[in-house]
Amino acid sequence: xxxxxxxxxxxxxxxxxxxxxxxxxxxxxxxxxxxxxxxxxxxxxxxxxxxxxxxxxxxxxxxxxxxxxxxxxxxxxxxxxxxxxxxxxxxxxxxxxxxxxxxxxxxxxxxxxxxxxxxxxxxxxxxxxxxxxxxxxxxxxxxxxxxxxxxxxxxxxxxxxxxxxxxxxxxxxxxxxxxxxxxxxxxxxxxxxxxxxxxxxxxxxxxxxxxxxxxxxxxxxxxxxxxxxxxxxxxxxxxxxxxxxxxxxxxxxxxxxxxxxxxxxxxxxxxxxxxxxxxxxxxxxxxxxxxxxxxxxxxxxxxxxxxxxxxxxxxxxxxxxxxxxxxxxxxxxxxxxxxxxxxxxxxxxxxxxxxxxxxxxxxxxxxxxxxxxxxxxxxxxxxxxxxxxxxxxxxxxxxxxxxxxxxxxxxxxxxxxxxxxxxxxxxxxxxxxxxxxxxxxxxxxxxxxxxxxxxxxxxxxxxxx
Amino acid sequence: xxxxxxxxxxxxxxxxxxxxxxxxxxxxxxxxxxxxxxxxxxxxxxxxxxxxxxxxxxxxxxxxxxxxxxxxxxxxxxxxxxxxxxxxxxxxxxxxxxxxxxxxxxxxxxxxxxxxxxxxxxxxxxxxxxxxxxxxxxxxxxxxxxxxxxxxxxxxxxxxxxxxxxxxxxxxxxxxxxxxxxxxxxxxxxxxxxxxxxxxxxxxxxxxxxxxxxxxxxxxxxxxxxxxxxxxxxxxxxxxxxxxxxxxxxxxxxxxxxxxxxxxxxxxxxxxxxxxxxxxxxxxxxxxxxxxxxxxxxxxxxxxxxxxxxxxxxxxxxxxxxxxxxxxxxxxxxxxxxxxxxxxxxxxxxxxx
Numbered sequence: 004x005x006x007x008x009x010x011x012x013x014x015x016x017x018x019x020x021x022x023x024x025x026x027x028x029x030x031x032x033x034x035x036x037x038x039x040x041x042x043x044x045x046x047x048x049x050x051x052x053x054x055x056x057x058x059x060x061x062x063x064x065x066x067x068x069x070x071x072x073x074x075x076x077x078x079x080x081x082x083x084x085x086x087x088x089x090x091x092x093x094x095x096x097x098x099x100x101x102x103x104x105x106x107x108x109x110x111x112x113x114x115x116x117x118x119x120x121x122x123x124x125x126x127x128x129x130x131x132x133x134x135x136x137x138x139x140x141x142x143x144x145x146x147x148x149x150x151x152x153x154x155x156x157x158x159x160x161x162x163x164x165x166x167x168x169x170x171x172x173x174x175x176x177x178x179x180x181x182x183x184x185x186x187x188x189x190x191x192x193x194x195x196x197x198x199x200x201x202x203x204x205x206x207x208x209x210x211x212x213x214x215x216x217x218x219x220x221x222x223x224x225x226x227x228x229x230x231x232x233x234x235x236x237x238x239x240x241x242x243x244x245x246x247x248x249x250x251x252x253x254x255x256x257x258x259x260x261x262x263x264x265x266x267x268x269x270x271x272x273x274x275x276x277x278x279x280x281x282x283x284x285x286x287x288x289x290x291x292x293x294x295x296x297x298x299x300x301x302x303x304x305x306x307x308x309x310x311x312x313x314x315x316x317x318x319x320x321x322x323x324x325x326x327x328x329x330x331x332x333x334x335x336x337x338x339x340x341x342x343x344x345x346x347x348x349x350x351x352x353x354x355x356x357x358x359x360x361x362x363x364x365x366x367x368x369x370x371x372x373x374x375x376x377x378x379x380x381x382x383x384x385x386x387x388x389x390x391x392x393x394x395x396x397x398x399x400x401x402x403x404x405x406x407x408x409x410x411x412x413x414x415x416x417x418x419x420x421x422x423x424x425x426x427x428x429x430x431x432x433x434x435x436x437x438x439x440x441x442x443x444x445x446x447x448x449x450x451x452x453x454x455x456x457x458x459x460x461x462x463x464x465x466x467x468x
Numbered sequence: 469x470x471x472x473x474x475x476x477x478x479x480x481x482x483x484x485x486x487x488x489x490x491x492x493x494x495x496x497x498x499x500x501x502x503x504x505x506x507x508x509x510x511x512x513x514x515x516x517x518x519x520x521x522x523x524x525x526x527x528x529x530x531x532x533x534x535x536x537x538x539x540x541x542x543x544x545x546x547x548x549x550x551x552x553x554x555x556x557x558x559x560x561x562x563x564x565x566x567x568x569x570x571x572x573x574x575x576x577x578x579x580x581x582x583x584x585x586x587x588x589x590x591x592x593x594x595x596x597x598x599x600x601x602x603x604x605x606x607x608x609x610x611x612x613x614x615x616x617x618x619x620x621x622x623x624x625x626x627x628x629x630x631x632x633x634x635x636x637x638x639x640x641x642x643x644x645x646x647x648x649x650x651x652x653x654x655x656x657x658x659x660x661x662x663x664x665x666x667x668x669x670x671x672x673x674x675x676x677x678x679x680x681x682x683x684x685x686x687x688x689x690x691x692x693x694x695x696x697x698x699x700x701x702x703x704x705x706x707x708x709x710x711x712x713x714x715x716x717x718x719x720x721x722x723x724x725x726x727x728x729x730x731x732x733x734x735x736x737x738x739x740x741x742x743x744x745x746x747x748x749x750x751x752x753x754x755x756x757x758x759x760x761x762x763x764x765x766x767x768x769x770x771x772x773x774x775x776x777x778x779x780x781x782x783x784x785x786x787x788x789x790x791x792x793x794x795x796x797x798x799x800x801x802x803x804x805x806x807x808x809x810x811x812x813x814x815x816x817x818x819x820x821x
Contacts, residue, residue: 013531015536073531074533200659202622203625203660204660206626206653207629207657207660211629213627246593250606
């Protein structure tokens, strides 16, 4: 049967074009790959190649015609043994093709109409509560640094596919000593010093995860992970979706995040909001040593890419950690750090240090604050936040990151949409100042949030200032 | 059966000498392409033809508006993936950039699933959610399909890391182009791969143009087999239009990796007949240049001529192969047009496990 040659689309946006020239004439033999015509699009003149073998039976659109719509038949190709007498058969095929195209567009349009063109609802994330800690469990005072190390060591003992890689993680025992002792216990096959090459080793980690290993990639700080952000976002976070669920990256990217002390603009940035923006990632930012341990163990076991944001200043702080064989916490669950009824402070990571102190001060002034430690930025446990707001009717968020598009800004927007009627005052988002981190001690202090700001914000939402 | 002389054997031996003198890399001797037997020639012919016909059909479907976005065709470069695949064994992994349809077909992925992904349908390899540039098959050890130029190089190096970690003898075949060869992460990967002796074959598919920029206008060192010298990675230039030369170099390279010597680079000197993507009129090169490659170096035509000269296949037999390939491609195109689009509920699946 003769084949119709259709006006081709030659760019993602082309709808019509000019048929500027026929290179082949009626009666010419054509083979796949032969240039048969030239078409002018809005951007360029393009060559049209034949796909099938045959003889150019009839030219339907003469050269010089302008505004030829995509998919208009422009010529008819005769196969071996066909003649001009067969040309009309193509016409009937054309009619059939048109019906098919029409049918196709109908089926395409249908589902949209059925659902009113609306987007299906995002599935609800159900997250289990924290495990019970049996009564009488011994609590051991542990630094965040030790808790993180213990989490890695326990998971490495448990699963031979888990390994750690990063700058100075092995022989130096960790730039911040978080991986102390791991090389001695697990050897250099599983505790791998990398060159200073963040983009490269992040990608190597993701590739190893594609192959089924469970890498823990340590960034000396998350400031340096900006070099690697393409591999984190485009390769680690999106592959499961782009592969239709066939494969993804079970990997943990961890390291200190945010401001330390006097290290200035390039070494003092919080990435909670950055990574919190990306579907396909989980983002954890613990405050206490127990959360650091339980959540890092969960992150290593998680089949998804997890960003684990630590803080250099918190590394040396001690908290009680339950002495249990396998203490794993759920990612995606906030923790009510202190119950209260007058106002809610939501924070996470080092932001909690301001929140906790502010709550203590405010208690002295008769304001009973509920403090929520978000612990996980994505998926975010907004249910816990909203339940608290419904009780206290007042909300302040606290974080060290920049104010625009911050984690607090997202919480404020969600609370406004889901609990507007429960709010007795506008939400206040306490954040770092909208400036690069200065070096000078006095300016650095001003750039970060402080306890007084949080106290003032809670009083403001309580109309007590 | 006479040994066929390779057109680039002179270039290969020259580059190797330079490589040996320039750094302390004991570069392997460039292999002489072995003649294929009848079965190998027929296999290579069919596999290359399948890719070409598939790509021509994809171009046609793109023209009909059935394939959206970007579509980068592999026409002209078929010998590279087909020859390399003939050197590989089960367990070896493949990863590449966005010009990936040929690689997928070569690994044995079904034409239907690939074409249906191109049209964004539910039975595409990624359920229609990845498209031309992002397709995967865990079963066939094809790890994508990556849209960011050069990103597949650390990823492929990571696959090799996993092989070494597990102590198996699989090799990661990591493909990238002459354009990607200028990305920094490629050299970060070279350094680690060499430092840790990772079993990775870096295949630089030098098709002479990084989108529209000729190699000489973008690369200070246009001999890509030398790109690993600072990292003590040996490299070989290969006539990427001759499937036998590709297989010979591939055999050497995978042996090199399997014997624990670490990474190796193969620069495949090849050519793409079509534009960078469907919307590229390719005005940066002359028609004569393209025509000369097609008429003098076409990888499929070379095999066809040998098959006929050796009387291993006559026109009718070759036509029968062509017919079989056309049927597969035609069936895939039909399937890709009738398969439904993904259900709307798929919008929110496969984001997290």
